[in-house]
Amino acid sequence: MDFLQKLFAREHSGSGDVNTSAAEKDYPSVLSSLPPGLTVAKISDIGQIRERNEDSYLAMDVTLQNDDGLAPLGLYIVADGMGGHQKGEVASSLAAQVSAHHIVQDVFLPFLSADEQNSSRRPINEALIQSVQAANLAVYQQAPEAGTTLTMALIFGHKAYIAHVGDSRAYIFSQATLRQITQDHSLVARLVELGQATPEEALTHTHRNVLYRAIGQAGALEVDTYLQPFPVGSCLLICSDGLWGMVPDEELADILTYAPTPQLALEQMVTAANHRGGDDNITAVLVFMGEA
Amino acid sequence: MDTLHLQGATESEEASPGLDEAILPKGAILQNRYEIVKVLGLGGMGAVYQSRDLRFTGVTRLCALKEMTSTTPDPQVRRLAIQNFEREANILASLNHLAIPKISDYFTEGIRSYLVLEYVEGEDLEALMGDTEQMLPQERVVDWAIQICEVLSYLHSQDPPIIFRDMKPSNIMLRPPNHIVLIDFGIARIFESGQKGTMIGTEGYSPPEQYRGIANPQGDIYALGATLHHLLTRRDPRLEPPFTFHEEPPRLLNPVLSEELEAVIIKALEYEPEKRYTSAADMKDALIQCLGENSREQKPSHAVGSHPTATQRVAPKAKDLPTAMTPQVPSDTGILPIWEFRCEDEVRSSPVVADGAVYVGAYDNNLYALDARTGEFQWKYPTEGGIAATPFVWNDRVLIGSEDRLLYAISTGTGRILWTCPTEGRIRSSARVEFEHAFFGSDDYHLYAVNAHSGRVVWRFESLGPIRSTPIVGDEIVYVGSEDNHLYAIDLQSGAQKWKFRTNRGITSSPTLHNGLVIFGSSDWNVYALDERSGWIIWRTRTNQMVISSPRILDGVVYIGSADGCLYALDATSGRQIWKYDAGSQIVSNPAVTENAAYLGTIGGDVISVDAKSGKERWRFTTQGKVTSSPFIYEGVLYIGSTDHKVYALPE
Numbered sequence: 001m002d003f004l005q006k007l008f009a010r011e012h013s014g015s016g017d018v019n020t021s022a023a024e025k026d027y028p029s030v031l032s033s034l035p036p037g038l039t040v041a042k043i044s045d046i047g048q049i050r051e052r053n054e055d056s057y058l059a060m061d062v063t064l065q066n067d068d069g070l071a072p073l074g075l076y077i078v079a080d081g082m083g084g085h086q087k088g089e090v091a092s093s094l095a096a097q098v099s100a101h102h103i104v105q106d107v108f109l110p111f112l113s114a115d116e117q118n119s120s121r122r123p124i125n126e127a128l129i130q131s132v133q134a135a136n137l138a139v140y141q142q143a144p145e146a147g148t149t150l151t152m153a154l155i156f157g158h159k160a161y162i163a164h165v166g167d168s169r170a171y172i173f174s175q176a177t178l179r180q181i182t183q184d185h186s187l188v189a190r191l192v193e194l195g196q197a198t199p200e201e202a203l204t205h206t207h208r209n210v211l212y213r214a215i216g217q218a219g220a221l222e223v224d225t226y227l228q229p230f231p232v233g234s235c236l237l238i239c240s241d242g243l244w245g246m247v248p249d250e251e252l253a254d255i256l257t258y259a260p261t262p263q264l265a266l267e268q269m270v271t272a273a274n275h276r277g278g279d280d281n282i283t284a285v286l287v288f289m290g291e292a
Numbered sequence: 293m294d295t296l297h298l299q300g301a302t303e304s305e306e307a308s309p310g311l312d313e314a315i316l317p318k319g320a321i322l323q324n325r326y327e328i329v330k331v332l333g334l335g336g337m338g339a340v341y342q343s344r345d346l347r348f349t350g351v352t353r354l355c356a357l358k359e360m361t362s363t364t365p366d367p368q369v370r371r372l373a374i375q376n377f378e379r380e381a382n383i384l385a386s387l388n389h390l391a392i393p394k395i396s397d398y399f400t401e402g403i404r405s406y407l408v409l410e411y412v413e414g415e416d417l418e419a420l421m422g423d424t425e426q427m428l429p430q431e432r433v434v435d436w437a438i439q440i441c442e443v444l445s446y447l448h449s450q451d452p453p454i455i456f457r458d459m460k461p462s463n464i465m466l467r468p469p470n471h472i473v474l475i476d477f478g479i480a481r482i483f484e485s486g487q488k489g490t491m492i493g494t495e496g497y498s499p500p501e502q503y504r505g506i507a508n509p510q511g512d513i514y515a516l517g518a519t520l521h522h523l524l525t526r527r528d529p530r531l532e533p534p535f536t537f538h539e540e541p542p543r544l545l546n547p548v549l550s551e552e553l554e555a556v557i558i559k560a561l562e563y564e565p566e567k568r569y570t571s572a573a574d575m576k577d578a579l580i581q582c583l584g585e586n587s588r589e590q591k592p593s594h595a596v597g598s599h600p601t602a603t604q605r606v607a608p609k610a611k612d613l614p615t616a617m618t619p620q621v622p623s624d625t626g627i628l629p630i631w632e633f634r635c636e637d638e639v640r641s642s643p644v645v646a647d648g649a650v651y652v653g654a655y656d657n658n659l660y661a662l663d664a665r666t667g668e669f670q671w672k673y674p675t676e677g678g679i680a681a682t683p684f685v686w687n688d689r690v691l692i693g694s695e696d697r698l699l700y701a702i703s704t705g706t707g708r709i710l711w712t713c714p715t716e717g718r719i720r721s722s723a724r725v726e727f728e729h730a731f732f733g734s735d736d737y738h739l740y741a742v743n744a745h746s747g748r749v750v751w752r753f754e755s756l757g758p759i760r761s762t763p764i765v766g767d768e769i770v771y772v773g774s775e776d777n778h779l780y781a782i783d784l785q786s787g788a789q790k791w792k793f794r795t796n797r798g799i800t801s802s803p804t805l806h807n808g809l810v811i812f813g814s815s816d817w818n819v820y821a822l823d824e825r826s827g828w829i830i831w832r833t834r835t836n837q838m839v840i841s842s843p844r845i846l847d848g849v850v851y852i853g854s855a856d857g858c859l860y861a862l863d864a865t866s867g868r869q870i871w872k873y874d875a876g877s878q879i880v881s882n883p884a885v886t887e888n889a890a891y892l893g894t895i896g897g898d899v900i901s902v903d904a905k906s907g908k909e910r911w912r913f914t915t916q917g918k919v920t921s922s923p924f925i926y927e928g929v930l931y932i933g934s935t936d937h938k939v940y941a942l943p944e
Contacts, residue, residue: 068790071826117827118794119816124823125831125866157825159808187503190534194563196500207503212533219531227830227865229808 033261034290037063037072038155041262041286045270047242048278054081054088055240055283056148058096061155062108073111074155075103076285078168079215080240083146091146095135095215099152099163102131107154125225128154128163132215132223136165139216147216151182151238155287160230163223166214169244171252172228173235178253181226185213203245236287239269242280246273262286314361315339321346323399326357326408337361338404342411354411355396358476362403370403377405383454384477391443391473412473417461417523427546430553432470433523434582439472440464440516441576448509448572455507459515460497461522496530497522500563510565513575517560517568524549524557537561553582627913630929630941631667635660637678638917639933641692642882645926646685649704651692652921652931652939653679659692659700660939661707664926667941671707675700682722682762682922684730686744691730693719699732699740701747711747715740717758721772722802726765727784731772733759739772739780741787751787755780761812762802762842766824771810773799779812779820781827791827795820801852802842802882806864811850813839819852819860821867831867835860840880842922844890846904851890853879859892859900861907871907875900882922884930886944891930893919899932899942913942 038061046053061074077096081088106127115121122130132150139148149166160181162170167184183189187210191197197205213222230236235256244252251272259265266284273282316339320328326343333340338359345353360377362370381398397408417436421428440459447454458476465473499514518529521537525545529537538561542554556578562568569575641653649670650662655678661670677695684691689701689710695718701710717735724731730744735758741750757776764771769790770782775798781790797815804811809821809830815838821830841853849870850862855878861870877896884891889910890902895918901910917935924931930942 116794117791117822117829119796119814119818119820119829119832121829123821123829123831123867157808157823157828159823161830185533187534190536191500191503194500194535196504196563205503225866227807227809 034288036065036290037070038074039262039288039290040074040076041266042284043263043266043270044283045242045274045278045281047281048274050281052086052089053281053283054092055079055242055281056081056089056092056096057238057283057285058100059285060100060104060108062111064111071157072155072289073108074287075100075108075152076155076236076238076287077150077152078238078240078283078285079148079150080166080168080242080281080283081146081148082214083143083216087143087146088148091139091143091148091216094138094142095148095150098138099131099135099150102134103127103152103154106131107156124154124156124161125227128152128161128225129223132163132165133221136215136217136221140218143216147211147214149211149240150215153236153238153287155230155236155289158229158231158289160226160228160234160236162226162228164226165221165223166211168238168240170226171237171239171249172230173237173253173256174231174233176253176257178237178249178256180249181228183224185224186211208245230289232289232291234289237284239284240281242278242282243269243273243284246276246279246282256286262288316341316359322357322401322406326355326406328357329354332356356393356409356411358407358409360405360407362405374400374405380477381407387447387450387454389443389446390471391439392446393473393475409475412465412467412475414465414467414473416475417464417466417519419462420466421461421523421526427526427548428523430524430549431583433520434553434579435470436464436466436472436523437516437520438576438579438583440474441572441579443472443474444509444512444516444572445576448512453509455509456512456515457502457507458497459512459519460495461519464519496528496532496534499565500535501565506565508565509571510568513560513568513572514562514565516572516575517557520557521561524553535563550582553579556582627911627942629913630943632941633660633662633667633669633939635933635937635939637937638935639937639939640680640920640935641933642682642922643924643931643933643939644683644685644690645924645931646690647704650931650939650941651683651685651690651704652933653681653683653692653694654933654937655679657694657696659683659690659702661690661704662939664929664931664941667939673700673702673707673709677718680720681732684723684725686725686730689744691723691725691732691744693721693723693732693734695719697734697736699723699730699742699747701744713740713742713747713749720758720760722762724763724765731763731765731770733761733763733772733774735760737774737776739763739770739782741770741784753780753782753787753789757798760800764803764805764810766805766810769824771803771805771824773801773803773812773814775800777814777816779803779810779822779827781810781824793820793822793827793829797838800840804843804845804850806845806848806850809864811843811845811864813841813843813852813854815840817854817856819843819850819862819867821864831865833860833862833867833869837878841892842882844883844885846885846887849904851883851885851904853881853883853892855880857894859883859890859902859907861890861904873902873907873909880920884923884925886925889944891923891925893921893923893932893934895920897934897936899923899930899940901930901944913940915940 056079058077064071079092079095081092106122149168151168152163154161164182167186170181188202188205188208255268270282316328329342338361341357343357385395393410463476497515497518499511543549635654636656638655643650643652645664650664653659658672660672675694681693693699699713715734715736721733725744730742733739738752740752755774757774759774761773768784779793795814795816799814801813810824811821813819819833835854837855839854843850843852848864850864853859859873875894877894881893897915899913915934915936919934921933928944933939
């Protein structure tokens with residue numbers, strides 16, 4: 001922590017007035033220099049303990065500027081695989097690929113077609129759920145010994161559509177506040193809800209890694225979906241538990257407020273997670289919505 | 293080797309790779325005494341075998357061999373585990389109960405330790421549930437539960453008390469004809485090593501406090517409650533978020549269960565141990581109370597079919613002035629109108645209340661203004677055609693369209709005409725005023741934007757069918773449905789189309805805006821939510837008939853009726869159904885919603901109030917005609933019209 005404070009302090013004084021004014025504003029300093037539409041940073045780090053990196057991420061976006069203005073469309077996925085014999089990384093990668101494939105078919109290709117809007121198009125909420133269920137089936141069939149979390153955000157028209165299974169997380173940072181959007185499908189999350197464990201205890205609980213819902217499970221899979229406004233100045237963070245389990249939310253918010261670029265923000269987050277032990281793989285995708 | 297994937301029968305990766313080869317073959321002999329007959333089951337710690345005790349040569353004496361493999365590489369830790377195992381085995385050897393298998397021996401060979409147990413013939417309750425898809429009979433399950441309480445009482449009364457800790461259907465054997473035997477006394481737990489890495493799957497039956505390392509009799513009571521919940525509802529708690537039994541009380545899933553039994557299960561499943569039964573004996577007493585009390589038939593919450601007579605007592609005379617009256621006979625559920633007002637023809641228009649006055653149109657061509665408190669007639673304005681549209685009150689005027697093709701602006705104070713706006717078709721769409729402009733549709737296929745002060749047309753937008761839907765104004769965009777199957781988004785300033793969305797049938801339902809979504813129904817049976825900027829479809833929920841009704845949204849919940857007879861409550865961001873209420877008759881009217889209740893009218897003639905959270909009927913008032921009019925709630929009073937010619941004011 002001291003180390004980080006020093007790190008930030010140095011950057012703070014180094015860029016002088018720019019950072020001071022940024023701190024007074026209600027949005028990240030990086031925004032002042034962002035191009036229009038979506039700006040994306042990604043990172044994946046093995047951490048300090050694990051021998052393999054079982055996390056996967058996927059990012060893709062298109063931007064259309066026309067008479068109606070700017071229409072960004074982006075898809076971002078983080079998956080944290082589990083299961084021995086190197087199957088964890090197979091599961092996480094497979095889940096990211098299969099779900100993205102479905103979203104490309106159901107959302108990206110129609111976006112690029114000139115067809116009028118009509119009811120035969122697959123609704124976005126349905127497309128999200130079906131893409132995650134398809135990933136579940138693929139992992140169940142092709143990597144039966146393994147499983148993975150899957151947190152997906154589709155950004156479109158100043159809204160973020162989020163689909164989620166497991167204990168990776170999606171956060172939205174807006175007006176200097178970091179909000180956790182997804183709910184962990186973990187035993188400890190339920191224990192915290194019931195008051196049987198404090199949020200602090202949850203981070204070190206012996207059962208903290210027990211999920212009650214994950215990609216790769218047999219039978220029907222329930223997928224949580226969320227619809228969030230994503231206006232100019234917002235920032236989306238999707239990450240595996242190797243980040244949020246190590247670095248407190250307040251610190252993540254600080255990094256987002258002061259980091260000079262999105263990529264540096266992620267690098268600082270990974271440094272912070274490793275500094276605190278790096279117990280697990282650390283993977284994150286960060287998306288800023290710039291001026292339209 | 294830092295991750296685990298717990299699922300199904302083969303649970304532990306650490307145990308499984310070498311285990312397959314390690315399963316003892318048929319015919320293998322342990323301790324020169326136990327001959328393996330077959331594998332009864334596989335667990336994370338090892339196998340359970342059926343074996344034959346060779347010391348009995350004349351008869352076939354069967355026993356169960358439970359195998360536990362010590363996986364720890366540390367010999368010190370392993371020695372400790374074996375010591376604990378032997379101590380626990382000795383404790384169990386001292387137990388004497390019909391529902392507990394006898395332990396006759398134990399031994400350790402290399403990294404494996406074995407318990408020699410009485411062989412229990414029969415089937416465990418999980419397997420028994422798998423034999424059928426039917427619900428198990430309540431009496432049978434209660435009988436088992438009572439037996440389990442007895443054996444738990446016995447265990448808990450030992451000194452020190454023995455906690456079973458692993459109550460679940462697969463650990464309960466049913467020995468013919470109907471005797472319960474608990475198996476798997478959790479000795480295996482001693483061999484469990486600390487697990488690292490992410491795992492899938494929870495135990496499902498354990499109480500929350502067990503995860504803090506607390507094991508007490510109340511924990512066994514919780515797990516018994518969880519087991520009974522599973523046995524009686526077939527809802528497998530291992531497939532659900534942990535500790536969510538209360539979200540699906542037993543009778544919700546299996547309505548034939550008695551309320552008494554449900555209460556016992558819910559009490560056993562309390563989060564706080566001190567709120568559960570204090571002892572297994574107490575729980576047994578409560579279960580005995582449930583015996584013989586079969587599920588009682590529920591009385592219907594209301595009787596259908598009787599009609600109030602008060603509404604019939606005034607014979608309509610041709611030239612009668614409309615009159616307000618106070619009915620004296622309550623309807624079947626005791627809802628007594630505060631007042632009713634009789635028009636000269638059907639009331640399909642929906643009342644609107646502003647400044648103490650009710651404005652409503654009728655098929656007798658009139659727009660009426662009534663005193664909201666008493667129903668007293670204030671004034672009426674005769675148009676040249678029937679009125680189906682809903683009035684809109686803006687400042688000092690009420691706007692209303694008529695079948696005579698005109699939109700009227702009428703002074704609220706005097707009932708005098710201020711202006712009219714002619715169209716080329718009948719007007720069934722209701723006007724809406726935003727930014728000093730009135731927007732409304734006409735059967736001449738156009739959406740009109742007119743100056744609300746003067747009635748002058750600013751622009752009109754042409755669709756390919758009559759526009760009967762009522763427009764809504766969002767951020768610089770007007771949204772309206774058309775009978776040409778499309779939902780249109782039109783630029784507020786210019787009247788130019790921004791986008792359109794095609795459904796498979798006409799759109800009479802009026803769109804509503806919520807969090808950047810345009811939500812509406814279509815005659816193609818669906819409710820739609822579109823992105824307000826692009827028209828992109830976000831979700832769609834199908835009903836079983838046309839959706840003419842318009843959505844009302846409160847606290848993120850969409851309330852909308854369908855001609856399939858149901859009122860739907862849907863999550864506004866996903867379209868997921870929260871509940872549906874079957875009114876038993878087509879719904880074309882738009883619901884009204886307050887914090888507590890949703891209100892609707894039906895073609896069958898009823899006005900119904902439904903609990904907003906649960907979807908349960910609160911009350912029902914029967915009129916003598918169809919109710920296509922939509923309820924309007926104002927200061928605790930519900931106003932609605934019926935084709936029985938009347939306008940009703942009902943207590944909310």
